[in-house]
Amino acid sequence: MQTFLDFKELLQTSDDIVANELSLCYKRSVELMGPQYKKLNNSRTVSNLLRQIWEKDQIEIRESFYLLCFSTGLDLLGFQKISEGGLDAVLVDFRILFSIALLSRASSIVVAHNHPSGTCHPSEMDRTLTKRIVEAGGLLDIRLNDHIILTETSYYSFRDEGLL
Structure with a gap:
């Protein structure tokens, strides 16, 4: 059932009423369907992928x-740069x-x-x-598989070091 409201009548105005709308969508990229994006189940393969997408x-x-x-099967659904910082810090907005x-x-x-x-x-x-x-993801039922720190020549895995 839909209810339609006549806001002009409610507000007793003849002016147009404009409402902002935010629309989000997710479209799976064909590029991410290749075998190199399937079953990424260890830190080495994930760090190799990160080196491919990172701004070198x-x-x-x-x-x-x-x-x-x-995904549940550890297939890559997507990636995004969340933020960019300075020489020795970067802010992360959880939202x-x-x-x-x-x-x-x-x-x-x-x-x-x-x-760096x-x-x-x-x-x-x-x-x-x-x-x-980890705590925020727990509330949303989204598991943090790993946190990887990259350098030019190597990487550190929180999972491999027993910190996850």
Whole structure:
């Protein structure tokens, strides 16, 4: 059943009434249906994928934060750069991160950021951020599979190191 309201009558005005509308949609890219995007189930294959999508000329310049969204079968549904920061920090807006994960119908995610300094070890802020993403994802039933820190020559996996 639909109800139609005549706002002009309710507001006693003849002016047009304009309402802002936000429309979001998810369309699966044909590019992500190749075999290289299927069953991404370990940190090595995910870090290799991240190196393909990362802006190569920026990895040693500024921190960036990426989101990878996965199906139940660990097939890649999509990826998005969430934010770009400075030399040694990047802000992450959870609303943006999880709206993308929800929109892509992800059952799990991997997050990643780089350390331009070249050190792979996570900072205390990295550990806190990871913990908060796990907690927020738990509320939405979206699992954090891994948090990967990239450098020019290597990577660090929170999952591999037992921190997830």
